[in-house]
Amino acid sequence: MFASWYERQGPAAGVLRVGEVPDPEPGPGEVRVRVTVSGVNPGDTKKRRGWLGSSMPYPRVIPHSDAAGVVDAVGSGVDDRRVGQRVWVHGAQSYRPFGTAAQFTVVPDQQAVPLPDHLDDELGASLGIPGITAHRAVFADGPVAGRFLLVHGVLGGVGSLAAQLARWGGATVIGTVRRSADLARVDPAAVSHTVALDTPDPASEIRAHAPDGVHRVIEVSLSANADLDNAVTALDAVIAAYGTAAERTELPFWPLLFNNVTLRLLGSDDFPADAKRQAAQDLTAAAAVGALTVAVGHRYPLQDIAEAHERVDAGGRGRVLVTVPD
Numbered sequence: 107m108f109a110s111w112y113e114r115q116g117p118a119a120g121v122l123r124v125g126e127v128p129d130p131e132p133g134p135g136e137v138r139v140r141v142t143v144s145g146v147n148p149g150d151t152k153k154r155r156g157w158l159g160s161s162m163p164y165p166r167v168i169p170h171s172d173a174a175g176v177v178d179a180v181g182s183g184v185d186d187r188r189v190g191q192r193v194w195v196h197g198a199q200s201y202r203p204f205g206t207a208a209q210f211t212v213v214p215d216q217q218a219v220p221l222p223d224h225l226d227d228e229l230g231a232s233l234g235i236p237g238i239t240a241h242r243a244v245f246a247d248g249p250v251a252g253r254f255l256l257v258h259g260v261l262g263g264v265g266s267l268a269a270q271l272a273r274w275g276g277a278t279v280i281g282t283v284r285r286s287a288d289l290a291r292v293d294p295a296a297v298s299h300t301v302a303l304d305t306p307d308p309a310s311e312i313r314a315h316a317p318d319g320v321h322r323v324i325e326v327s328l329s330a331n332a333d334l335d336n337a338v339t340a341l342d343a344v345i346a347a348y349g350t351a352a353e354r355t356e357l358p359f360w361p362l363l364f365n366n367v368t369l370r371l372l373g374s375d376d377f378p379a380d381a382k383r384q385a386a387q388d389l390t391a392a393a394a395v396g397a398l399t400v401a402v403g404h405r406y407p408l409q410d411i412a413e414a415h416e417r418v419d420a421g422g423r424g425r426v427l428v429t430v431p432d
Contacts, residue, residue, distance in 0.1 A: 108431060109208030110411045111168045115156035118415035122154070124408065127168075130204055130212040132181035137188055137218045139195055143231040144206040144408075144428040145172035147263075149374075150199070151415045158353075164203035169411075170428070171199045172234030173206035174227035177218060184215050193218040194230030196238060196386065200375045207411055209430055219386045222394045232263075232400040232425045233389050239374045240268035241385035243324045243346040244275065246370060251276030254316040256338060258282045259326035260297055263425060264348060267398065268324045269296045271388070274397040277322075280315050282308065293399075309337040319343060329355040336361050348372040400425050407431070 107129045112121040132138045150169045153160060173195040177188045197217050199205030204212060221230045243264070244250060255272045259265040260281030269279045273296045281297040283289060285304050292300045299315040301308050312320065312334075319340030325331060328345070329352035335345050336358045345367060362369070377385075392398045403424020406414040411428055418426050 107209040108408065109168050110408060111166050111207075112154055113162075113166050115154060115160075115162060118151070118154065118412040118419070122169075122412045122415065124411065127208070129210055132179055132184070132212050134182045135184060135215055136181040136212050137177045137184055137193075137215050138179040138210055138212050139173065139175040139193060139218055140178045141173045141175040141195075141206050141209060141211055141430045143174045143227045144170045144430060145231040145234060146170060146414050146418050146426040146428060147172065147235045148418055149235060150205070151418050153199075154415065155419075163201075167199070167203055168205045168208050168211075169199060170205040170207045171195075171197055172231055173198065173211060174221060174230030175211075178210070180215075188215070188218075192221045192223065192230075194221045194233050194390075195219070196234035197375070197382070207408065207428060207430075216383060216386075219390055222390070225393055228402055228425075228427060229393060229398070229400055231427055232402070233393065233398075235374050236263040237267050237389045237398075238377065238382055238385040239348050239372055240264045240271055240324070241388055242372055242374075242377055242381055243348060243370075244268050244272045244277075244322070245384075245388070246346065246381065247322065247344045247368070249275065250322065253277045253321040254280065254319075254340075255322045255324065256280045256282070256312060256316075256320040256335075257297070257324040258331055259284075260292055260300065261288060261423065262326060265324065265326055266296075266401070270398050271392060272322075272324075273297075274392045278316075280312055280320065303334075309334055312338045316340075322346065325349070327351050328357075332357050336365070336367075339365060339367050342366045342368075344368045344370055346370040346372060348374075402427060405429060
């Protein structure tokens with residue numbers, strides 16, 4: 107099969123190779139998926155770069171965890187009727203050497219989720235890591251109907267899906283963007299109120315929409331926003347953080363303690379299996395009724411995967427996808 111891989115960590119153009127490798131075969135409880143679109147996440151490029159001192163977990167890694175495609179073979183113990191089924195894939199390269207930057211990938215049966223026929227492959231390939239992270243951030247601490255949720259970085263990959271899921275779950279969503287110039291880009295269908303963090307007093311603006319405080323905070327940069335979060339949380343609120351700018355993050359400990367705030371830290375590779383299954387079910391259901399959309403920023407053919415990784419490393423708007431040839 108045609109695939110991309112790396113055998114050492116480093117810059118994308120220096121370590122990513124493209125060529126032919128043997129087709130993988132599904133083992134017991136696994137399915138093989140013919141990949142059409144592979145999603146690129148910051149976590150994929152961090153693994154490739156050796157972020158935070160990580161090392162090569164396997165001699166060869168085919169990167170990427172997310173994809174859309176069609177089941178073309180199944181292992182023992184899996185219903186043969188899955189063959190031919192359109193699916194979206196998550197976790198393909200989570201503790202496994204073979205990701206989705208290839209014509210075929212093999213994953214445990216439950217990680218290939220049926221994709222309704224009216225949803226396109228680009229959406230399917232965009233649901234995995236950001237969608238499951240967003241779902242756990244929003245719902246890990248119970249239903250959100252009637253609650254006020256603050257979603258930081260509401261234009262980002264996780265933030266935009268978190269806002270849409272929270273709205274789908276019945277919450278009132280307050281979002282933040284870094285610059286006032288970005289306010290017009292926020293979808294009012296998902297976000298009831300948006301606050302720019304470059305305004306003089308964002309905490310007062312948030313409190314104007316949630317006078318008693320917000321019940322959940324979906325946090326993309328805990329080190330940057332800890333004081334703001336402390337200023338706007340309600341009693342017994344939850345701050346669900348999936349990112350921070352400072353490796354050793356300072357917190358206003360005593361004010362958060364007196365407010366009985368819970369800090370939930372989210373590492374998507376290690377979410378409980380039941381949480382991942384529920385997330386996959388809810389993401390598919392929400393997408394099926396039109397409650398989820400994903401902005402695609404850039405598309406690259408598989409042979410240009412290094413450019414796709416460089417685009418993710420540089421930052422920017424919209425999902426980065428890699429299309430896989432027949």
